[in-house]
Amino acid sequence: MNSIPVGRRWALYPTPGCCLLITENRFVMRLVWLSINASYSHSSLALPLLHQASRTQSNWVWHKLESSLGDSPEELAVQLAELEADLVCCSLYLFNCEFVFSVLQRFKVLQPDCMVIAGGPECLGSGAVSVLEKCWAIDLAASGEGEALMPEILQALSKGILPHGLSGTAWREPHSGQIIAKELTPPLQYDNWPKDNPPCQSKFFALDKPFVQMETTRGCPHGCIYCSSNRTEMRYKSLEQVAGELELLSKKGVTEIRLLDRTFNLPEKRAKLLLQMFRLKFPELKFHIEIHPQYLGEELRQELLLANPGQLHLETGIQSLQDEVLQALGREASADKSLQGLAFLCQCSAFDTHADLLAGLPGQGYENILDDLKRLIAIGPAELQMEILKVLPGTPLQKQATALGIRYNPAPPYEVLQTRLLSPRMLRQAGKLSRLVDLFYNQQKLQAPFRLACAEHAGFINDFMHFLSNDGFSAHWAGSLSKRFIYLAKFCHNASDHLKDCIALHWLKAGLTLNETPYYQPEALSEIPPDCLLLEGDWSVLGLKSTRLYLLHGAQQSHVLAFNRAVAMQQPCAIWQYQANRTP
Template sequence: MKLLWLDLNSSYAHSSLALPALHAQVATSADDVEWFRHSATINENPGMIAAEVYRYAPDVVAATCWLFNHEVLLHVLARVHALLPEATILLGGPEFLGDNSEFLRTSSFVTAVFRGEGEESFSQWLRVWDQPESWSDISGLCYYDAQGNYHDQGIARVLDFDQLCSPEESSFFNWEKPFVQLETTRGCFNTCSFCVSGGEKPVRRLPLSQVRERLQRIHQAGIRDVRLLDRTFNYNIHYARQLLQLFQEFPGMRFHLEIHPALLTDELKQELLLLPQGLLHLEAGIQSLRADVLAEGHRKGRLEDALSGLKFLCSLPNMETHADLIAGLPLYRLQDIFSDVVTLASYHAGEIQLESLKVLPGTDMRRRASELGLVYSPYPPYEVLMTPHITPQELQTARYLSRLLDAFYNAKTWQTVTRQLIIEQPDFLLRFLEHLQALHVIDQPMALDRRGVILYEFCKNHYPEYAPLVAQAWIEGGLSLKKQPAEHVRTKHVSPPEKWNIVFGEYQEQLRLCVYAPPGAKEYVWYGYDSQVQNPRPVFKAISE
């Protein structure tokens, strides 16, 4: 049997673990299966992708379906079915965690779909792939039989998670990417109604020795970024502390993980404080800073503990913490979102990510959508369109706010001044948002310097006391001294003053100096550039009267 895996991703920078995870379980036991992979992105022509699939003449075409490849994948597979009507088309992935009968009825070119964790079930299916009469015993499989009867075998769970062969053992594991994904646990203790993992019980974890072996292999391959797929890293404090100690055995590696700020103990806080600089990149799952919103979403953990934990994480000098908010959650109002952004900025969150709620298949929120008054798109990515507490127009404003945060707060060059404006000027976010909309740039990609010019001009007109801060951020970001934000910079015949207070760097005579001296300034800001190094950023900064 010839099996083709269609690896359809949003970009070539990302790749799914599904193929190597499944292949690793059968690589030695399924000698009669000839495996192939064709990789493509959602930006390619569906007809051309289908033609490539046809070239392999497969008996089975398999793929993972998720929010952002769903539409293109179906366009491709419909064409594949037209070209290869006898081929079996099998899908899995998070899109099939709900009721699949309607999907299979309307997408009749798809033979069957898997619901849940497929490593064991897929291996079973391969043994009887051409015997549909034997499919009824395979956990998680959903399909229509030849008589038109729908079969739903529930949800597949791999209870012996630690007994699975690791994806890295598969010849299809991609070692060419700059990062790898790693599960140290599977399942989630939490019950968030908006998350596909909200009911994923029990939580299973790998022995520490197994994690160490896999990290050693990853380290030997020269990969330095590891992204943990664990839903909540610190659900088990003892295990989390063991992992943090293990990570320190691999200097030079960086671990991305999601942490629940409400579950931080004093022992774990102390462990985090002592970690080397840059070892961790934290995502703090917060979603909202409103107790009623979190309660409606069935998220565990007291809000007071979450806020205290988040403030601690954001204060850590040895790592950066990103925080996320979800617009469209039940009871979450637009004014609450703006207020929460201000709070997160005051905590000095490394990034603020604001997304719209996706009412995902298989979640409790999808099942309760009518009860909660959620109006959402019937097509991926199933974004919420309206709730009893936020209008379509307000959701659009929230989406624009997300764009503003990405372009300015989440850009390191503009973060400090943007944060200061957000905290100190209550009307800044709304006024700047209206300004960006009036310029028709809110939905456009903007270069770093374009963003700086817009912010500088806006501050000059509305918050003139902040314009010098934007100008200094511009200079320290290594941007052109010939453009408007640097209009008060002198670069010719600049000599150091008799006395200055050094902010960073060390003054040396060979440095090329410039001075920022806006009219009426009580202080001058001096910058030094190393002419021998190809670096547009200043290496020295000082302030004088």
């Protein structure tokens, strides 16, 4: 490590304008954490984790400057400069790095003597060097778990020493500007995790967000080449530690927790015990969990069947339903077993299950993408997300991309642009498919008719997308709900009576305009006819003042719908199936 030259910011003794404070014959130094989130609802664990790990460095005062991507980088740079920090730290992600760079470069012009350190996923492996190359305002980048470095960095700076030469870092020499790195791979691990105090004990743990994040494990045994946790050592918090942390969170008023565990249900026995703990000891908390549907043994399935209604939200990383593609990815998975596990999860009524797919994978063709979508839609997860594969810094895929024939954007978000089997145009089409699924399948009011159309028409997804594209549909299209219904109805005008009946019924269930119902015109009724089977709602609405009844007389099925604004503003408050094959 090098001694820091005397200057405005890094003097061993206070100089005019320096923010060092003298307290009991010690210098108190100021660290400012620049926290840039994707939106208000998001907050990283990085700051509270590092703050807890560095609690022995008592001569440092920590501050947080928090913002989101929608704010002004110019204003943030001024606010950061006004805090007169001795050290500025930040965590870089693919979604925020360009914005953070623009803030830091303005700040560094205003405060050239303040040291700036970055960490986070963008700095993994060779990414630490890349970050320094991309942003001249950053002096040091750390690869891996920052808790392993932060106390040592703060201690060095307190002594007037530059924290250069530490394993797991890349740094910029102050005079020559040369970038030097030391042992960036494998990324650093913090040996004291999980024995350290939980991050919720830090004053920087965000309790004002809709949800909080929590770890019960670190590492992942799987070999997915696109993941930064590829085959990293598994470390676990004990069940007692997890219970203690959940008790703290509950006492702090937290109601929703997103677990960051890469694969929650490995090992299965531990997952079963955790789910049992959530169900019996913390029924007031909601949990968002990532789960691998292939690893669902009988005991774990039985526990999932006992889940408290609404307590769990499961996300399954399917990625692909082609075994040869999974093998190319390094995923030790069977498409059929994953599909069977997903089918089980989707049949569990106590929680919603989401499924994720990737496009742009090695060995994947366009027909594979369409087939994967069709098979998952047939299973029926609550939501289905498909994203273009990203070649992230520090991942095996980044090193293997050329050999695999993958071309990708070198700047965030690092999306794949071309593969051996997917042309640039095909990947653009895949982006439109993703938008189509999000707007039509993931809209619950449209999901049933959309699924039925997929089941009845073998090439529906691709044909419907081309139909929409002829009218300007793109990956950024955002039509209203009624407009989406109208497009679907137009495309399906020659479809089966069953599908048309379904579209018309769900139009009305969505609360859309009665006299614009596709295919049929609802008829006003003065009373409910006989032979009606209640499907939704309650018979009691018939006795309420201002309840209006309408008959939707379809080609195969007819329904009576009750509307009352005092119960539901636009949507029907009760629905009956009308079983007589005639108009009353």
